[in-house]
């Protein structure tokens with residue numbers, strides 16, 4: 001695959017917004033390919049809308065702040081009650097390291113603590129630990145009911161309920177089907 005040669009910027013509501021589509025390939029032909037991570041994000045959003053019964057108007061690509069690739073909320077037009085956060089990784093190994101690092105970290109301490117936890121769990125091979133920790137902070141900030149981590153090879157392995165307090169979170173493994181909107185709404189209502 002060719003390296004991305006630049007992001008497409010589109011003007012939305014008078015401001016510049018970056019799209020997850022890159023100019024790649026032959027500069028003269030201006031051929032355009034979608035990077036595999038973007039395909040995964042869009043596919044995950046489509047899966048929420050088509051198979052897990054999230055109204056498409058409640059599904060958002062790229063969470064505010066950019067921690068997650070996809071978020072879905074209880075109500076359209078409101079980010080008040082996030083139901084699910086999704087993170088996608090192209091490589092299965094990268095996804096494994098992300099989830100293991102998050103389970104190790106649980107949002108406690110500073111990024112340097114997370115680095116130590118990663119090292120202790122022999123995850124130091126991931127050069128991306130600091131980006132991984134952004135997901136921990138994203139869970140603490142947004143507090144979605146569910147968390148789904150997906151790669152091309154692992155579609156339904158990592159489904160969780162995310163329990164977050166002020167200072168920490170935990171990830172409770174659940175059946176993949178329990179990420180369906182009705183199930184997460186029930187958990188949300190129960191916790192109110």
Ligand SMILES: [Zn+2]
Pocket residue numbers: 101102105106107114132133134136137
């Ligand atoms: Zn972390």
